[in-house]
Amino acid sequence: MGVSATSALLVSNTQENHAEIAGYVTAVNRLFENPAIAHLWSPFTAAGRAALDATITLQAQIIAYIDDFKLLMILTLLALPLVFFFKKPPGGMARITRWSNNDDPQGWDAVRFEEWPCSPARNGC
Numbered sequence: 001m002g003v004s005a006t007s008a009l010l011v012s013n014t015q016e017n018h019a020e021i022a023g024y025v026t027a028v029n030r031l032f033e034n035p036a037i038a039h040l041w042s043p044f045t046a047a048g049r050a051a052l053d054a055t056i057t058l059q060a061q062i063i064a065y066i067d068d069f070k071l072l073m074i075l076t077l078l079a080l081p082l083v084f085f086f087k088k089p090p091g092g093m094a095r096i097t098r099w100s101n102n103d104d105p106q107g108w109d110a111v112r113f114e115e116w117p118c119s120p121a122r123n124g125c
Contacts, residue, residue: 006068013064014057021056 027043041055042048 006072009071010061010064010068013067014060017060017063018056021060025052025056 025043032038032041032043038048040048041052043052
């Protein structure tokens with residue numbers, strides 16, 4: 001759910017930022033009097049409009065990503081004090097081990113949880 005909510009927020013923020021940035025781009029803007037800029041981003045040609053739209057979209061996405069990461073940072077900082085309410089699990093820590101079976105092409109086919117640091121099933125550590 002977190003990834004989908006963040007992705008939806010990214011798309012929404014990109015659209016909002018694109019609309020806001022595009023509001024500042026008009027055909028009568030004095031920046032388009034510069035020949036170098038008018039050559040690349042001319043609002044009077046199809047290629048110039050496409051290049052201008054791509055640049056605006058890129059800037060809008062950068063701002064949207066910054067906003068998403070800012071939200072994730074705030075949520076992480078708000079959740080950080082919850083660490084003090086966690087308790088240690090009974091019986092100490094656990095270790096995850098994998099054992100090989102030749103049936104698996106990658107060489108690993110199972111995961112087993114065992115107590116730390118030693119397990120009688122593994123004949124020591």
